[in-house]
Amino acid sequence: MPRLIGLTGDGAAAEAMRQIDPDVVAAYPITPQTEIVERFAEFVADGLVNTEFVAVESEHSAMSACCGSAAAGARTITCTSSQGLALMHEVLYIAAGNRLPIVLINVNRTLSAPLNIHCDHSDSMGSRDSGWIQLYCENVQEVYDTVIQAVRIAEHPQVMLPVMVNLDGFVLSHSVERLELLDDEEVREFVGPFRPVVDLLDLEHPPALGALVAPEFHFEHKYAQWLAIDGARAVIEGVGREFGERFGRNYGLLDPYRLEDAELALVVLGSTAGTARVVVDDLRERGIRAGMLRIRCFRPFPADEIVEALKGKKAVAIMDRAGTQGGEGGPVFGEVRAALYTRGVFLPVINYIYGLGGRDVPAASVARVFTHLGQVAEAGRVDRAVNYLDLRGWN
Amino acid sequence: MAIEIRWHARGGQGAVLASRFLAASALRENKYFQAFPQFGTERMGAPIVAFTRVSPSPIHLHCAVVEPDVVAVMDPTLLGQVDVLAGLKPAGTVVVNYPGPVEELRRVLGVKDGGVRVAAVDATRISSEELGRPIPNTPMVGALSRITGVVGIDNVLAEFRESMGARFKPPVVEANLRAIRRAYEEVQVG
Known part of the structure; x- marks a missing residue:
């Protein structure tokens, strides 16, 4: 038992x-x-x-x-x-x-x-x-x-x-x-x-x-x-x-949450996915079609499955709890974006570097990513590809 | 209803242990829980913060508590040094290890009548008398049980007996149980 x-x-x-x-x-x-x-x-x-x-x-x-x-x-x-x-x-x-x-x-x-x-x-x-x-x-x-x-x-x-x-x-x-x-x-x-x-x-x-x-x-x-x-x-x-x-507890490569009919999607790894669930529920109650895709298995990279899960979304934000110094955005961003574009799925994708060195990731901050996503979806284009969540001295 | 608690203490007073002990007690009521320290630089004597969440349904949040329902202050010397009321919900509760009357505590905190509930318990004296050492963490859990109802006192006592029974000698366990119960009975609300 x-x-x-x-x-x-x-x-x-x-x-x-x-x-x-x-x-x-x-x-x-x-x-x-x-x-x-x-x-x-x-x-x-x-x-x-x-x-x-x-x-x-x-x-x-x-x-x-x-x-x-x-x-x-x-x-x-x-x-x-x-x-x-x-x-x-x-x-x-x-x-x-x-x-x-x-x-x-x-x-x-x-x-x-x-x-x-x-x-x-x-x-x-x-x-x-x-x-x-x-x-x-x-x-x-x-x-x-x-x-x-x-x-x-x-x-x-x-x-x-x-x-x-x-x-x-x-x-x-x-x-x-x-x-x-x-x-x-x-x-x-x-x-x-x-x-x-x-x-x-x-x-x-x-x-x-x-x-x-x-x-x-x-x-x-x-x-x-x-x-x-x-x-x-x-x-x-x-x-x-x-x-x-x-x-009684199922596990796969990916863990989508309220994603199927979502217009705005967040892609995230690790514990922040839990906080994102709460934010998604909250936004849904306010009539915003938000969803989340947690990548449980990053290697091997489930490219086909990720593209399948994200296609048709109006805008996607990819969360990276690591940067690539001198590269463009974080590692998850690079790979998800490449997977989408090489399969002919062209949708607006933005990147958020977040939580470096243990910076707390409050629900309100995750909600701000969705606010930005809403603007990107409405404009139909990316205003700024790489963003830094709750970084002081940056805007 | 989910309850979010923020603990204020000094490093070495056992706040992290108290936050975990309260969480583990909630399991006896088939509740979900989370207990974690604020992830900073802990040093003996320095102000520290810890959190406990207790909920009848699964808890998904993995972030600090910013708008607590309850604030528990384990060291009265923190008052005036740390903004212990920061973010406290308007109808929230603050429980302080405080040697004076609760009316005085209300003045010290600068809390007006109505709204926030203020509770005082002399946990240092209780632990000194019962344990022979000023370790206010276990009595604070007893006081929280009474004031917030987050976990029933019988479950708090049973959890202590079971989880600490192997770690401490029987007289130490009994002394802690007395301290928890005394704090439960002696805490005053103003």
Whole structure:
């Protein structure tokens, strides 16, 4: 029987890890992820899990240890934030390129400088092209549910890729919310045993992994990797559907809200989607046809599905909790706009960079984005493509 | 009805714990809840802010509370230093850990009669007498239960017993339960 409790996002992630009972966890604490490592270390000390916990000296070592253990056929989980993810950067590509199904829980925090421990997506957006699947959670329940699903997605024989589960630092990691906790047995049954496709310790069938590849074959290796991450779409949907059938909460690549008949649409990742729901409801009561599209799966990028969901709208605002210094607008903006235009869907699209370094995102500010969208829809053209929400000294 | 609470305290007084404890108590009434600190730079003794939302239906907002229904002030020395009434709804409630009479508190806050409800509870004295230490956070939850009805006192007490039973020794648990109940009984509204 599921049990209702109150937990933080970090607590929920740790609880999911306890129930998954991975073979290896190699992790280094960093704010705001620390509580996950602390709690999990307690589970290990209390004998509640059979996990080999590797207390590494850095995140670079954490990801390196994870690569080794996953290659040896061990179910492997780690967690980090911000500078920690940045320090893992080169090893992230090795994990993906070697098709190692590691699960990484990333508590989104901005990157220095200026030094700041609070939320934005600049850490995970910095590794968006590393070959990892990226899922973004809206609330504490979804953090818990997604960590459990991530194991299944990563280890699926057609995928065999690492998965990054993202949750907004402090906003979710340190917020206590109501959570439905599954039975340990239900979780273990759902994730099942890990059957690695490649196992370095399988001496009957000794494989080579991480070999030097000459120019004659490198490109084909990368193409095979692209096929795998593209193909992961169906697996992410399938696992989310199966989770829903078993436990009553469905998950997919996208999470549209009152979007079908909407004229004005907001595209957003992570916890701000919750606030956007409240704003959409409020606008609907006032007769404004507002809607929201939450992108849960950013990698692989569900381009066709996003275009299908947005076509016919009068105007769309794309929210980015990260910038591209020197680029035009944020990363989500760039990709959604490109997906629309290359499919011949030409509608006015604006970008809002928001919430950097933990700036609060009140409902009133989200409502102002819709006000701007209304003006864009009425004019039928974009007045200003890239905008900065609640930035002082800018107008 | 959803209730949004903003807590004012100093770092180290246990406001974050109180905000979470109140939220967890609400689960006993099958309510939805959220509790989180204001995401700033917390230091021992510095003014801090935390929030609790309690609602009969799921809570989707993921932002700070800007127009609270209730303000809970855990340290009377914050009055005059921090604008604790900022954004408080016109018919809202302010509960202060305050050693004097509630009429005096109303004057200190500069709140006119009618409109905002003002409540005073001497949580520092209660915790000093019951716990031997001035930790006003648990009595403040007792006072909030009485004044706002956000969570019933029996559920507050039961939650403390269950969630803190393993963390503290039995005499400490009992002392806290007495402090919560005393604050519930002694809080005055003016």
